[in-house]
Amino acid sequence: MKPRHLPRVALLLLLLAIGLLLGGCQRSEPLPLRLTNVTGHMPDLDFKLTDDHGKAVTGADYRGKVVLLYFGYTHCPDVCPLTLAHLHVVMQRLGPLADGARILFVSVDPSRDTPAVMHAYVNAFDPRAVGLTGDAHAIEALSKRYRSAFTREPGNTDGSYEVSHSSAIYLFDRDGHARVLATPSAAQDDIVHDLHLLLSSGATP
């Protein structure tokens, strides 16, 4: 083959590759999500933690449910309750469909957030909210998995401390695939819209 034909061959190959990629996209039917679509850019839901009944749970236990994952802590009187209260309104707006979704509230403050404390806390917001806590390593692993971050800052002399934490809400489909990244200031309409899409798709209802 003469070198001057190379670009033409390369172009053909490129077109072929694009065609295959587009074909692949069409088969997986991209959802018209309104919020930041992270499909294929974040790992599937996976963790080993303890739920608010004291039971050991993993990401696989929530397959079949659409999951809203949010990191926070119970000694957070302002932003965490505000976010959870908004998610409660979102769940209410889904009506009976909300049973197909779970809010997973993961504590980044496991030394204070025991399953009992978490149980009282999440149930004050929504019956479909689950509180997850566990050992510091497991929580750090989950947090890192979603490029989430948290820090503890010493506070008062009485040993209290303040926690900074990522404010993002991660939405997973029924197969545990990460699909949407929402901020707490996202419009409720958009979260409800995207949840409807995720609830009506996925292999295992």
Added chain:
Amino acid sequence: MKPCRLSFLLAGLLLAGGVHATAADHVHASHAWIRVLPGDLPAGAYVTLQNDGDQPVALSGASSTVYAEVMLHHSSSEGGMSRMTMVDALPVPAHGTALLAPAGYHLMLMKASALVKPGDTVKLTLEFTDGSTLATDFIARPANAVDENH
């Protein structure tokens, strides 16, 4: 000598300007509520402050017979991170308002001596930087209450 002269000057200015009027005399509190959380978890308190006076004032904190500790805090979100910081004072401009509202300024209420339930009224004494105080009734609302006004 010098500090003494300064105090006289300040006292003179205060007398000339305020005629005993304090910050609390000019401030009206409205829309006061507490988000009650389970157990002895800290709660957030919110209020709208309206200053009818010609001088700016500043809220420095609050006290309560129900909560042993009250702190003025500010929540902020930067680069996708939420954090709370302690604040010394929140200015209320002359003929203006200052909002203590979710995801912004709030009073953090800690160490409740009695169980506060949604529907209860809790008196908080708002404190201003000039030392004046304003007793205000706060309505306790459930954890998942959404503030319609903000």
